[in-house]
């Protein structure tokens with residue numbers, strides 16, 4: 046079966062269905078009815094997390110009109126920033142289960158990375174064959190029009206988040222991870238399969254699960 050609604054064998058569907066609780070890294074540190082946040086395997090810095098819709102899809106375009114999505118991401122960003130500092134965001138949006146762009150996880154997710162770094166500029170410089178356009182996150186769906194894409198924003202600001210997008214003719218594997226690894230001085234360690242760094246993900250999961258006294262946005 047290659048249905049987009051599949052849940053078998055999809056790690057993110059399993060986590061969302063609470064079918065995968067064996068590992069601390071597979072335990073969401075924040076969740077609501079539609080979304081969860083987990084520490085990222087292969088994190089190159091502490092705090093690196095993923096926002097994952099519980100419903101299986103290949104990319105986030107169906108969520109970008111959805112107030113619940115922004116509300117959830119905002120809560121997650123607040124918590125990460127209170128512990129680790131400003132986050133940047135990126136997505137590698139695939140349109141097929143076997144795309145190289147999906148980096149082996151063909152279930153939509155937004156990367157939130159606590160790094161103060163002009164990743165968008167670095168992305169433009171990294172590959173002169175890609176054409177980038179400025180886009181508001183809320184307008185991303187119209188711009189990408191059903192193509193595979195890469196999106197990056199140096200700061201997250203809800204639906205007003207402004208970043209760069211490029212559509213892809215051919216899949217790109219771990220594009221942003223390569224740039225971040227180079228920036229951090231470990232260019233050979235970009236591959237999360239080879240360098241899963243589970244100890245960083247585990248400490249992120251523990252820290253972000255316990256936000257004692259850190260959330261100051263009390264209504």
Ligand SMILES: [Zn+2]
Pocket residue numbers: 051052055056057058059100101102151152
């Ligand atoms: Zn899935």
Ligand SMILES: [Zn+2]
Pocket residue numbers: 137147148150154156
């Ligand atoms: Zn990813």
